Amino acid sequence: MIDVNALIGPYPYRFLPHPDPEVLERVLEREGLSGAWVGHLPSAFYRDPGAGNAQLYTALAPHSAKLRPVPTIRPDWPDWEGTMRVAKDAGAAAVRAYPQHWQLGPADERMSALAIACGEARLALILTVRFEDLRQRHALDVAGDLQAAAVRSLARAGDVVRLVVTAAGREFIEEVHWGLTPDEQRRVVWDFSWVWGPPEDHLAKLFRTIGSERFVFGTQWPLRLTQNPRANLDLLPDDLRRKKLGDPEKIFD
Amino acid sequence: MTEPLIDAHAHFLHAACGRSDWADVNAARLRAGARIGITCHVASVLGTYGFSSPTYLPSPRDVVTGNDAMLALCKSEGDLLRMLVTVNPNYTKHALDEIERCVTRGAVGIKLLASRRADDALLDPICERAAKHRLPILHHIWQHRRREWPNQEISDGADLARLARRHPGVTFILAHIGGGGDYQHTFAAIRDVRNIVADLSGSGVDRGMLDEAVGAFTSQRLLWGTDLTMETGLAKLRALENTGLSSAEDIRDIRWRNASRVFGLKPRSESSSPRAPRAGGRKPRAGRK
Secondary structure, eight states, X not given: OEEEEEEESOBTTBOOSOOOHHHHHHHHXXXXXXXXXXXXXXXXXXXXXXXXXXXXXXXXXXXXTTEEEOXXXXXXSTTHHHHHHHHHHTTOSEEEEOTTTTTOOTTOHXXXXXXXXXXXXXXXXXXXXXXXXXXXXXXXXXXXXXXXXXXXXXXTSOTTOOEXXXXXOHHHHHXXXXXXXXHHXXXXXXXXXXXXXXXXXXXXXXXXXXXXXXXXXXXXXXXXXXXXXXXXXXXXXXXXXXXXXXXXXXTTO | OXXXXXXXXXXXXXXXGSOTTHHHHHHHHXXXXXXXXXXXXXXXXXXXXXXXXXXXXXXXXXXXXXXHHHHHHHHHHGGGEEEEEEEOTTSHHHHHHHHHHHHTTTOOEEEEXXXXXXXXXXXXXXXXXXXXXXXXXXXXXXXXXXXXXXXSOOBOHHHHHHHHHHOTTSOEEEOOTTTSSOHHHHHHHHTTOTTEEEEOOSSOOBTTHHHHHHHHHOGGGEEOOOTTBHHHHHHHXXXXXXXXXXXXXXXXXXXXIHHHHHHTOOOSSGGGOOOOOSSSOOOOOOOOO
């Protein structure tokens, strides 16, 4: 099992202990995970993520057996298509985008173009609903959460699109899933790093209604404890504990 | 006997809360609790959870309805459950009467929601009654640093610190460091107020939060708990062993010994007696059924 929602690098609004690839690799081993798709956290806040992508490739090179890079691409930045080609050549597992941080609205055609280009390159597009709980955000952190409408819009953009949506809660997931056709639903998988377990049992309800195969394992390390999604699986009702998760490596199959 | 584990912050639903799945939610808490290894849920019922009055501003009638439901659960589940009596300090006489009524039936503490800001003078009679019965007060802390929020009076660590300084004989439990907003602000606000302990519950599982909490309070002022998300409780329990800050003894303090001391719960075996508090805590009380 791999972690599709790992990052390296510091966060601008609070101290993160050891957000380094060496530590991530040890954490994966401790948690019994075989690898991770790894983004560069500061790049979400850079105007031009290019330098962050370069840092990411360099930092992960010694760890390439387990850590695959997930560069950030802004579709409103000149020559983003060139950045996409570099990502493909660098062995990227997927691409990250943060439309809410770039003030690209839910129906922005540039985001749709990015999603289609990613799909044509057989790269999943990773979206992040939130980095932190709303109640503790820094005064300068005004981007807001990703809107469910943005995910629906991208899922409708074309057959080739594949989205990995991270850090969504139950209501967000349901709002997107049941607002899509069955074909469109198959273009979206979700990590459950922010989905509640018991006693409300949101994860169990989603496994029963949407299906466990629509969910992939993600932790949002180094922002959140890697133990959390595993604990959520361990506390599922008995009849759901052996349900199979989706395989992000086969997202285009 | 396995190591005890006390959930210092739990809630249960009931038939009058307006949810048809209330029994399933309660069963899910007990199911997950058994799997985690919880040996005692210290729990409260928050009125009717918004059905006939707001969750954090419950009417006196809903307060009684909720407390009655909690008393009934304690009766049916035995030692597995202990009760905190919920009160709304806007109704002083009712709150004091409710404390008396439920303490005589076994309540081990008081639950204050967000019906009044934590440093409000209306909380003083509640605290005096808590001191009389040597009851701890679990106080809901919820802050957004820049705005109010509907249907509750926000309170942060600084507000609770002012109340705690007025009542040094009462132990206050600052609720859910993982669900009360800016925990870093909280840690700074209550670090030096020794009669405040903090529970680890809440949906937040920020890396670094546990390390900072242990650094700020030592293991002797932290209680393990779950509140509305038991998976985050289990994750924090597992993470404690990886913080590098907590020894096995420290983890025992957080798992159950501090809660046993604060709530006056009877240790589960001779080998599991509460460790004497290093600072700021109270002497262990005799066990109470």
